[in-house]
Ligand SMILES: C[C@H](O)[C@@H](O)[C@@H](O)C(=O)COP(=O)(O)O
């Protein structure tokens with residue numbers, strides 16, 4: 049796909065992420081895999097101000113275009129693409145319920161069968177490291193080898209998928225799961241969970257189930 053078209057899709061996805069209430073201000077960032085590297089949102093720029101020209105190309109060696117500064121989190125986006133060859137889009141946000149669970153430093157357990165959207169029986173929580181650091185990208189790489197989404201301790205959420213629409217859909221589903229978890233956790237701890245055997249069945253069914261939108 050043309051660079052400008054992808055850049056427009058990134059911006060539209062950013063705006064939709066805010067519209068869905070998943071993010072605010074200059075928090076969060078979005079990328080797509082592109083020509084061996086990625087196209088990614090610039091650092092510290094409110095989404096409403098973005099134009100196609102602001103989207104930054106970062107190559108496989110982490111080099112980026114002169115005059116542009118990519119998201120401070122380009123390293124963990126790169127780590128996701130390395131950990132998950134099928135992923136073409138990465139979404140990061142500070143969604144309130146995901147971030148609240150991350151502060152508790154807990155994974156979201158199998159409280160609902162939709163947990164399987166993340167590719168397993170939980171949404172894990174990657175250990176804390178300073179934003180933008182290599183250490184954080186190393187944690188993300190380890191966790192994302194087994195999942196399509198992870199919480200980041202004391203920080204937020206990362207979700208990846210084969211395209212932007214699906215990545216945003218996944219991020220939204222995980223935020224709903226986080227909200228359900230916190231709601232039930234206020235009543236009972238530990239929260240009842242589905243057995244691994246049932247999640248294995250759902251994971252199998254999800255191979256032919258998911259968001260259906262034409263690219
Ligand atoms: C401090 C940053 O907001 C950090 O939280 C980062 O993870 C983020 O979400 C937005 O940073 P960029 O604007 O650099 O993408």
Ligand SMILES: [Zn+2]
Pocket residue numbers: 075076140141142179203204
């Ligand atoms: Zn962040």
